[in-house]
Amino acid sequence: MRLYRFVWITLFLSGLALSACAPAAATPSAPANTAAPQSQPTATDAALAPSVTAADPALPTATAAKPLAPDQDPYPTSAAPTLQPTLPAATVSELPDASLFVWAPFSSGLTRPTDLADVGGGRLLVLEQPGLVRVVENGTLLPQPFLDIRDRVGSGGNEQGLLGIALHPRYAENGQFFLNYTNLNGDTTVSRFSASGGSADPGSEQILLTVNQPYANHNGGSLAFGPDGYLYIGMGDGGSAGDPQNYGQDMGALLGKLLRIHVDAGDPYAIPADNPYADGSGGRAEIWASGLRNPWRFSFDRATGDLYIGDVGQNAWEEIDFQAAGTPGGVNFGWRYREAANPYSDGQPPAGLALTDPVAQYPHSEGCSVTGGFVYRGAALPELNGVYLYGDYCNGRVWGLLRLADGSWQNRTMFETGAFLSSFGQDASGELYALDQRAGALLVLRRAE
Numbered sequence: 001m002r003l004y005r006f007v008w009i010t011l012f013l014s015g016l017a018l019s020a021c022a023p024a025a026a027t028p029s030a031p032a033n034t035a036a037p038q039s040q041p042t043a044t045d046a047a048l049a050p051s052v053t054a055a056d057p058a059l060p061t062a063t064a065a066k067p068l069a070p071d072q073d074p075y076p077t078s079a080a081p082t083l084q085p086t087l088p089a090a091t092v093s094e095l096p097d098a099s100l101f102v103w104a105p106f107s108s109g110l111t112r113p114t115d116l117a118d119v120g121g122g123r124l125l126v127l128e129q130p131g132l133v134r135v136v137e138n139g140t141l142l143p144q145p146f147l148d149i150r151d152r153v154g155s156g157g158n159e160q161g162l163l164g165i166a167l168h169p170r171y172a173e174n175g176q177f178f179l180n181y182t183n184l185n186g187d188t189t190v191s192r193f194s195a196s197g198g199s200a201d202p203g204s205e206q207i208l209l210t211v212n213q214p215y216a217n218h219n220g221g222s223l224a225f226g227p228d229g230y231l232y233i234g235m236g237d238g239g240s241a242g243d244p245q246n247y248g249q250d251m252g253a254l255l256g257k258l259l260r261i262h263v264d265a266g267d268p269y270a271i272p273a274d275n276p277y278a279d280g281s282g283g284r285a286e287i288w289a290s291g292l293r294n295p296w297r298f299s300f301d302r303a304t305g306d307l308y309i310g311d312v313g314q315n316a317w318e319e320i321d322f323q324a325a326g327t328p329g330g331v332n333f334g335w336r337y338r339e340a341a342n343p344y345s346d347g348q349p350p351a352g353l354a355l356t357d358p359v360a361q362y363p364h365s366e367g368c369s370v371t372g373g374f375v376y377r378g379a380a381l382p383e384l385n386g387v388y389l390y391g392d393y394c395n396g397r398v399w400g401l402l403r404l405a406d407g408s409w410q411n412r413t414m415f416e417t418g419a420f421l422s423s424f425g426q427d428a429s430g431e432l433y434a435l436d437q438r439a440g441a442l443l444v445l446r447r448a449e
């Protein structure tokens with residue numbers, strides 16, 4: 001089992017064609033928070049060869065229509081960002097005793113689950129990496145998929161496939177949801193789909209954005225609507241290792257960025273007026289933040305609107321980045337000048353270039369690939385109110401991170417789940433789930449008996 005885990009991790013990091021290399025019936029690790037700590041993987045993606053799935057290493061270009069004039073009328077939401085965010089009164093003042101809680105089995109039978117969304121009525125949509133959207137109803141996996149787009153999803157590489165979902169803020173009225181997947185060419189695709197009557201028609205797809213991916217790995221994959229009503233898209237640096245084309249710092253590239261678009265205006269979208277390069281001068285208009293290596297998972301605190309990004313590191317450090325709600329775009333999170341808060345490339349940043357270090361980091365003695373999570377805002381576990389939970393894909397460890405009233409951070413290991421943590425999920429009431437990619441299972445965070 002330990003050897004198998006090592007092989008799996010090596011494959012994950014290498015972005016190889018997993019389906020050709022790994023046995024389909026490998027035994028998953030048991031999802032329980034009492035699992036013993038795993039041996040620390042030593043594999044890194046430093047020796048990656050470029051993928052054969054991408055033929056064109058040229059500067060990626062979006063194939064979306066030319067962005068329209070900056071939109072002055074952002075989609076209104078009831079949760080407008082606060083310019084001077086304050087912590088909700090219910091936020092706890094310290095990290096709680098982890099033994100109060102347990103990651104309990106919730107559902108199983110899934111194939112490489114990658115993301116989750118709550119559509120109400122006890123139904124969770126769960127993405128399967130090969131291209132199915134499944135329905136888990138009150139913990140039971142339904143046989144009929146919600147959507148099947150396996151015909152257009154390329155999932156040969158371990159970081160490729162159907163990767164992210166975001167429901168439109170008015171999903172209950174318009175049935176719109178958004179998916180992020182790598183297509184049959186390995187290129188990032190962000191599309192709008194429409195649901196009705198408990199399922200979605202593959203023919204309803206409207207492609208918003210396609211970004212050329214020069215290598216099979218580092219595709220990002222997350223989607224989330226911010227408190228401003230705009231859709232944020234996490235883009236990795238394109239792949240290989242060490243960001244050989246320096247996309248993270250190239251404002252002419254969409255790779256290595258967090259993008260921000262307005263999906264309710266324009267054709268197929270509009271650029272928010274306060275994007276840092278909204279007029280197209282100095283950088284691509286879709287860019288919100290830069291200097292990211294592989295922001296596999298990011299989320300917004302549903303109470304404050306604060307942004308948390310889990311940015312996967314190279315050989316040594318994993319990091320959590322933070323942007324307070326209401327602060328301007330244009331933050332540069334440092335890659336490849338820095339790996340987390342540590343120097344990476346031999347080049348020095350130019351004078352005057354401000355880089356923003358993470359609020360938490362951990363070395364590869366404690367994991368190997370960070371999976372960003374969520375700030376807990378549910379009702380069942382008030383001791384966790386305001387705690388950001390995040391994990392490591394390779395060893396299943398889960399940390400708690402808490403922003404204290406004075407702006408400092410408390411960070412501590414809380415759980416050893418033993419899961420291959422591909423993602424965390426949040427339901428409509430704010431309760432949290434963990435997705436075990438290898439076991440095909442969902443775990444739910446509950447109070448220990």
Ligand SMILES: [Ca+2]
Pocket residue numbers: 213214215216217218219236237238239
């Ligand atoms: Ca890539």
Ligand SMILES: [Ca+2]
Pocket residue numbers: 291311319333334335338339340341356357358
């Ligand atoms: Ca960074």
